[in-house]
Amino acid sequence: MTGIPLTLRAPAGEVALETNLMLAPIAGWCDLAWRETCRSFGGVGLACTDLLSPQGLLCGSEASIDLARTSELDRPICMQLYGGNAAVLADGARWCADHGATVVDINMGCPVDKVCKKDGGSKLMCDVPNTLRIFEAVRGALPDSTPLTAKMRLGWSEDDYERGVAGELAVGLCKLGAAAITVHGRTTEQRFKGDCRREGIRRVVDAVGEATGAHDGTTTGGVPVLGNGDVKTPEDVLEMLDDTGCAGVMIGRGAFGMPWVFRLGWEAQRALAEGRVPRDLEPSEDEKLDGVLAYFERMLEYRNEHYALHKIRQKISWLGKTINGSHCKPLKAGVQGAKTPDDVRAAIAAWRVGMPAGSGV
Numbered sequence: 356m357t358g359i360p361l362t363l364r365a366p367a368g369e370v371a372l373e374t375n376l377m378l379a380p381i382a383g384w385c386d387l388a389w390r391e392t393c394r395s396f397g398g399v400g401l402a403c404t405d406l407l408s409p410q411g412l413l414c415g416s417e418a419s420i421d422l423a424r425t426s427e428l429d430r431p432i433c434m435q436l437y438g439g440n441a442a443v444l445a446d447g448a449r450w451c452a453d454h455g456a457t458v459v460d461i462n463m464g465c466p467v468d469k470v471c472k473k474d475g476g477s478k479l480m481c482d483v484p485n486t487l488r489i490f491e492a493v494r495g496a497l498p499d500s501t502p503l504t505a506k507m508r509l510g511w512s513e514d515d516y517e518r519g520v521a522g523e524l525a526v527g528l529c530k531l532g533a534a535a536i537t538v539h540g541r542t543t544e545q546r547f548k549g550d551c552r553r554e555g556i557r558r559v560v561d562a563v564g565e566a567t568g569a570h571d572g573t574t575t576g577g578v579p580v581l582g583n584g585d586v587k588t589p590e591d592v593l594e595m596l597d598d599t600g601c602a603g604v605m606i607g608r609g610a611f612g613m614p615w616v617f618r619l620g621w622e623a624q625r626a627l628a629e630g631r632v633p634r635d636l637e638p639s640e641d642e643k644l645d646g647v648l649a650y651f652e653r654m655l656e657y658r659n660e661h662y663a664l665h666k667i668r669q670k671i672s673w674l675g676k677t678i679n680g681s682h683c684k685p686l687k688a689g690v691q692g693a694k695t696p697d698d699v700r701a702a703i704a705a706w707r708v709g710m711p712a713g714s715g716v
């Protein structure tokens with residue numbers, strides 16, 4: 356399956372993705388500025404918003420509208436909704452389609468209490484028939500040309516895992532018109548502990564393949580399943596595809612310090628498919644710094660100074676892990692101590708000028 360782009364099918368139409376790699380929704384990270392930054396390095400087939408409250412969107416809450424904000428560069432874009440009320444989710448999905456969503460996703464994997472207590476997130480894995488009814492209502496509310504997808508875990512509990520609840524839910528969703536299923540290879544009870552269980556993802560891939568046919572990148576093949584969890588390098592991308600048979604890979608935390616992991620992952624797949632050595636597409640140090648600066652400028656443009664300064668101070672620790680082999684203490688200290696946007700710009704400029712190659716500073 357390596358190197359095959361994905362096609363997401365809707366009842367009347369389809370969305371062809373340029374690659375089979377997707378930027379994961381990560382609440383607190385995956386805003387418009389971050390999505391554009393990852394896209395700017397290449398290889399992102401689809402990016403997803405953070406989880407959005409349909410009530411928030413429908414009542415025009417500033418926080419929700421900010422999270423749903425998109426742009427011409429931010430295409431194709433998946434907007435992810437959470438909740439457990441079919442009518443509200445259906446209205447929310449229509450709002451997304453009306454406000455630029457290329458694809459709409461329903462979150463069925465979030466383990467956070469605040470979300471599960473309202474019967475959303477991975478609580479949806481606990482009552483498959485009810486979740487299928489919800490999905491059907493949302494599918495019916497969306498324009499026929501907009502693909503609807505779902506993102507889930509391997510089940511709530513170990514017992515669910517053993518019983519193959521994820522496969523059962525995924526197959527049911529596909530029969531109701533799901534355009535793709537993403538599976539994070541952990542149960543809800545595991546949260547983020549332990550390793551991602553690729554054998555669990557494979558079980559879902561096999562169940563969906565049996566029910567819908569194997570996905571082959573064409574408009575007639577089966578429904579694609581995306582594997583997710585602990586993918587941090589291009590090698591991990593190849594292993595996830597190989598170990599699970601999934602059609603594509605979703606990457607979240609692996610992009611925190613390496614927003615260009617998608618371009619490396621796509622190149623690795625193409626090279627393998629063509630029987631050649633992957634080209635070295637690791638960005639230069641200058642490109643990496645350009646990426647950090649552009650990310651900061653986008654946050655200033657799309658949100659505000661307070662937000663941009665707060666976020667860049669937090670995120671420079673991650674981004675710094677891949678700058679000068681992670682030896683960039685002065686850069687991190689300069690950004691973390693910044694009080695104004697010009698301080699951030701000056702810290703990056705000073706590092707760029709003074710950066711001793713391979714210095715281990």
Ligand SMILES: Cc1cc2nc3c(=O)[nH]c(=O)nc-3n(C[C@H](O)[C@H](O)[C@H](O)COP(=O)(O)O)c2cc1C
Nearest residue numbers: 379380381382405406539584585586606607608609
């Ligand atoms: C801080 C944090 C926030 C997350 N927010 C969301 C979210 O809003 N929606 C969602 O579907 N998954 C969310 N996830 C789960 C990720 O999308 C992904 O499934 C998980 O991190 C495993 O993939 P990774 O190892 O590539 O990060 C979140 C994960 C983390 C760590």
